Amino acid sequence: MSSTSSQAIVATAPDLENYTPGSNWSLQPISIPSQDKLADGEILVDMLATGICHTDILTTSVPGGTPGFPYPYVAGHEGSGYVRAIGPGVKKDIKVGDPVLLSFDSCGACGSCAAKHPAYCAHFFPLNIAATEGVFTNEDGEGVAGKFFGQSSFAKTSVVKEGSVLNVRDLGVGREELKLFAPLGCGIQTGAGAVLRVAKPVKEDRVMVLGLGGVGLSALMAAKMLGCEQIIGVDKVKSRIELAKTLGATHGLDTTGLDDLTTSFKEVAGGQGPTVIIDTTGHVPVIKAAYNSLASRGTFVFVGASLSPDFVLDIGITQHMMNGTRLLGCSEGDSFPEEFIPQLIKYYREGNLQLDKISKFYQVRCIPESLTWNGMRQANV
Template sequence: MPASTNTTKAIVAYEPQGNRLNLKLEHVNLRDIGADELLIRVVAVGVCHTDLIFGTWPSEMIPYPKVLGHEGSGVVLKAGSNVKTASAGDSVLLSFQSCKSCHSCKNDHPSFCKGFADINYGGESDVYSTDENTIRGSFFGQSSFAERVIAKESSVVNVSHLVTDEEELKLFAPLGCGFQTGAGTIDKVASASEKDTVVVMGLGGVGLVSIMTAKLRNCKTIIGVDRTPERIELAKTLGATHVINTSDKDIDIEKEIRSITDGNGSSVTVDTTGNMDLIRAGMDFTASRGQMIIVGVPPPDALLNVHLITFMQTGKMLRGSIEGDVTPSEMIKWYREGKLPIDKLADDFETALADMASGKVVKPVLIW
């Protein structure tokens, strides 16, 4: 254990070697908390592809070294003088940061905060330090790849009234980003119903929770798309009525989906991959008046050409979803009711991280 509340262990991301993560587990110092911040003892943190993306981006985009991690759960050690959300001893989930003052924040859509990218992706300098380096923190207002973190109040969700012990806190850690994104995209953003035919492209943590939520919403047809046999089989058990394996290079995904849907296409299409070929295909096979929702992070310079007359005539909607436009509390209730079996998705970080990119593991979780 750290010697004091101002020292801890953290996984520090240094400038990548090519496209490979350059992570080191180090003892670091924390600065003191501010009036609107909390000191959190992290019990677990989910590993999201967003962490992998921001750990390999060029240094001119977001400088190194830095502590990533944005799916944390833990216990409050200390709260700043202005904090009202939680106090010492409370169990909390850590989610994204918002400004609380822009139009979206004031109207209960904080995931579409005007300053979302700046305050979540860039973080802040000098949150951590060693004898050799100052280290950026406050990634998504938390940087929860550390045993102890300084969290912004807007990133903290108090779940003391919903959890029974720290074992549940470990399970619920991914609710702060990936799992809430999948659930909220289907439930709140798409408002999917029993009339909908849903296609989910990419069956990682976000995609599989999207499948679960589509089943919870009684969607009539639920199609899972992935290239990994293990994930495809899991999707079947979680609610997918049909699956498509894209590891077959000869497969025509649009033809397959139109065959399943009597030629109509999907009324709700969710892409969790950020793969531009799949996004373009999704725009094509989404039905007239259907929704194409982009969740996965495309390449920074990605553009999508849309033939506007066709787009107008079909009445399709192209949408983005950030964090599912929700907070995690409702999903805990669904889990309690047996409607959202997220316990089937989490794996231990130390044995699973190496397999995340290959698709063998759905959701690695680091247990501190």
């Protein structure tokens, strides 16, 4: 037998006339290769849960596909599950039945990987953003691309690359925790890492988090862990701001109806402006207004992404220089998943990273509707 039956959320080319996020996703029966057909370094994982990240929506909204996104394909890049089968040449200590978390893939050999900064792997794009053609087969016998971020976690059973697998067998992770930990491999580590590994604020900092989805709320909880005295949560959805206040935000700012964001950002941060800004919105007007509100010697961290060619910030160099501003890019929270994810699990168990408060579970058939919920979304697959 050369294939096994599975199911997956398959993305097809979006119809931009009637497009809403997820409207080009559908749950379909698919075939996956059986164990004896696995290639070097491939593992079959029975998924327990998957997070839905902004990147899944962003990449499947590209009309007509772009190089690296051959429709139809299976997205999903933060999953958890159990190992079903192991292909040839797998070097990691992994056994059938092990509980695993899935994160981004990296080559393990380039300078960034060797320095424990795999999010900046020299091969990040081809290993992650490109999906591999023909990993799955649909009912019509047509190839469906997979191994998105090395995993395509939107499949009931998926073909996963060894580089994306983090074995949590020795961390005593039970089934309920494993479900909850699915988004650690992207959204949570991105937000928490932006603070803990990139901005590294101190107690006196005035930290402002723009956008209070799963990434922003994780950043906010990380700032609380560091004892930052002023933590400002900014969003245009009231319920998110209320939630942020229960997780450590000392101030909330609802941007609805505000026409001078720079002044509002300064005012909410004691008139001087924030000293650290974490942007998870990827929305240029908000980024620009926030950049101009930054206090002297402030730090701005770019976390939110966009595929738009207009995703450009023009900066007055003299103002930038005289203010001593630090502008920092941040991908995947600069995480070294093998060390950072176990650390995040420890923070959760200590009650400092309240994943249960920012998660909501959906059956996989309800995923398109779940995209309207204002928080971290996960699906049982």
